[in-house]
Amino acid sequence: MPCPGRGHGHRNRTSHGNGTHHGYKEVRCNPDVVLSALLSDNHGAIYAFSGSNYWRLDSSKDGWHSWPIVHQWPKGPSTVDAAFSWDDKLYLIQGTQIYIFLTKGGYTLVDGYPKRLEKELGSPPGTSLLAVDAAFICPGSSRLHIMAGRQLWWLDMKLGAQATWTELPWPHEKVDGALCMEKSLGPNSCSANGSGLYLIHGPNLYCYSNGEELSAAKALPQPLRMNSLLGCSH
Numbered sequence: 524m525p526c527p528g529r530g531h532g533h534r535n536r537t538s539h540g541n542g543t544h545h546g547y548k549e550v551r552c553n554p555d556v557v558l559s560a561l562l563s564d565n566h567g568a569i570y571a572f573s574g575s576n577y578w579r580l581d582s583s584k585d586g587w588h589s590w591p592i593v594h595q596w597p598k599g600p601s602t603v604d605a606a607f608s609w610d611d612k613l614y615l616i617q618g619t620q621i622y623i624f625l626t627k628g629g630y631t632l633v634d635g636y637p638k639r640l641e642k643e644l645g646s647p648p649g650t651s652l653l654a655v656d657a658a659f660i661c662p663g664s665s666r667l668h669i670m671a672g673r674q675l676w677w678l679d680m681k682l683g684a685q686a687t688w689t690e691l692p693w694p695h696e697k698v699d700g701a702l703c704m705e706k707s708l709g710p711n712s713c714s715a716n717g718s719g720l721y722l723i724h725g726p727n728l729y730c731y732s733n734g735e736e737l738s739a740a741k742a743l744p745q746p747l748r749m750n751s752l753l754g755c756s757h
Contacts, residue, residue, distance in 0.1 A: 551578065551587055552755035558723055560657065561702035561752075562606035564613050564626050569708065570595075571700075571752060572603040580708060580752055587754055596624060598632045605658040605700070607667065609680050616640060616655050644669075647676055647688040659720065661703035661733055668734055670698055677734070691738045695729075698722045703733070708752060723749045 550556070560572040561580075569581040576589040592599060600617035607614050613630060615622040620637040621644070624630040644667070646652055657670040665680045668691075675693045678686035702721045713719035713730030720731040727746035731737045748755070 551589065551753040552750055554726060554750075556750065556753075557725060558700050558749065558752075560603045560606040560615075561700040561721060561723065562603075562608065562613070562615075563702060563704060564608045565611050566626065567706075569702070569704075570606075572606065575601055577603075578753060596622070596630050596632075598622075599624070599630075600637070605655040605669070607658045607660050609660050609665065609667070614658075616658065618654060619652070641684070643684060644678065645684045645686050645688065647674075647690070657698045657701040657722070659701040659703045659734075661720070662705045662718075666734070668701070670695075670701065672697055675738070693737055694740045694743050695722065695724070698724045698729075713747070721752075723752075726750070728752065 556573060558571050558573050561570070562572070563569045567581060568579065571578045571580055572592065573589070575592055577592055577595065578587065578589050592601065592603065596615065599622050600615055600620065602617055603615050604618065605616040608626070611626055612633070613624040613626055615624070619640050621640045622637045623633045623643075625633060640646075640652060640655070652671055655669055655671050658667060660667050660680070666677050667680050668675060668677050673696055675691045676688040677691060678688050680686070700723045703718075704721070705718050707719070708721070713721055713728070718732070720733055720737060722729040722731070722737070726749050728749045728751065729744055729746055731740070731744070
């Protein structure tokens with residue numbers, strides 16, 4: 524059944540060659556694929572972003588299709604540098620701009636957004652961030668972690684723009700995306716049956732139990748393959 528705006532109709536097939544499935548794996552399992560952000564919402568949907576597209580990670584029953592970001596988040600950013608969800612809202616960051624979407628009955632951009640990141644969340648002491656590499660909040664917490672280059676901070680979302688950014692130690696020089704989950708992302712993921720913190724950098728996936736373990740780590744853990752999140756076996 525064609526689904527307008529979701530790429531199941533004939534109009535979208537030209538973007539995937541002849542519309543058959545063997546092209547999808549070649550794209551998502553290509554070693555050159557780099558993810559820019561990971562995200563889960565309060566309904567359990569899990570997304571990975573790359574360029575102007577995204578994959579749905581928690582369900583592959585319809586195949587591992589990638590879709591344009593604009594299809595799921597109308598009026599949203601063209602690309603996503605970092606993403607997180609909190610208090611039934613979803614936050615997408617592109618450059619110095621932050622977009623907030625309500626998650627009830629689909630994704631609806633909140634009036635007045637996007638805004639500058641520092642207007643919404645404040646900024647580190649004496650620093651004006653030009654870009655954010657990754658962000659995450661663990662389920663049940665209001666503690667937002669933000670990564671930019673070699674630096675990692677946390678702040679309390681309940682305080683909004685008045686929050687104090689506190690820098691934390693961590694062993695990474697840079698990451699591309701982060702996600703803190705209550706449930707497993709499958710047998711090839713960080714945790715087969717429980718919560719976990721996922722950090723991605725290039726082709727590598729790094730696993731931690733939570734933000735406290737990340738901050739206490741003195742060296743990087745043995746990496747897994749990032750594309751295992753996309754259902755790739757090699």
